[in-house]
Amino acid sequence: MAQYYEGIGRRKESIARVRLVTGSGKFVVNEKEGAVFFPRLGDFEDILRPFGVVGQEANKYDVSVLVNGGGVSGQAESVRLGIARALQIINAEWTAALRKKGLLTRDARVKERKKPGLKKARKAPTYTKR
Numbered sequence: 759m760a761q762y763y764e765g766i767g768r769r770k771e772s773i774a775r776v777r778l779v780t781g782s783g784k785f786v787v788n789e790k791e792g793a794v795f796f797p798r799l800g801d802f803e804d805i806l807r808p809f810g811v812v813g814q815e816a817n818k819y820d821v822s823v824l825v826n827g828g829g830v831s832g833q834a835e836s837v838r839l840g841i842a843r844a845l846q847i848i849n850a851e852w853t854a855a856l857r858k859k860g861l862l863t864r865d866a867r868v869k870e871r872k873k874p875g876l877k878k879a880r881k882a883p884t885y886t887k888r
Contacts, residue, residue: 762822765843767836769865772828776821776840778848783817787825787837801834808842811859812852839864 760779767774785792796802809816821841825833842861846853856862870879877883 763844763847765840765845765847767838767840767843769835769839770828770832770868772825772832772836774823774825774833774836774840776823776837776844778841778844779820779822780818781820783815784820785816785823786821787823792821792823796830796834798830798834801830805834805838805841807838807859808845808856808861811855811861812845812849814845835865 760781762777762779765776765778767776787795792805793802796805806816809819823837823840825837827833828836838861842856846856846862853862872879875882
């Protein structure tokens, strides 16, 4: 088994475990091809951004991803963070470039909990005087 580099990415309810192996550029997400798993316009290109920032071509690495939870956007961003963290392990000198582009920052925003007496987290029922 070849040496692999692993990065964990999280966003909202989504968790992605990303493994990078030097190879031919295969991108597999949950046993599907990456472009098939993320068909929405711009998502797949956004996921591959960390490779461009560090000056590496995405086809130098085989990427294997296990992602679950959350929706499309959360999963895409968690995969991107996982790739950035794995690249950081490969070469520590890339950390500054990745950090400057905001690719190593975990977006901690999550859905706010519903409060009692309200319809959602902040939406209150209509006030009636009588």
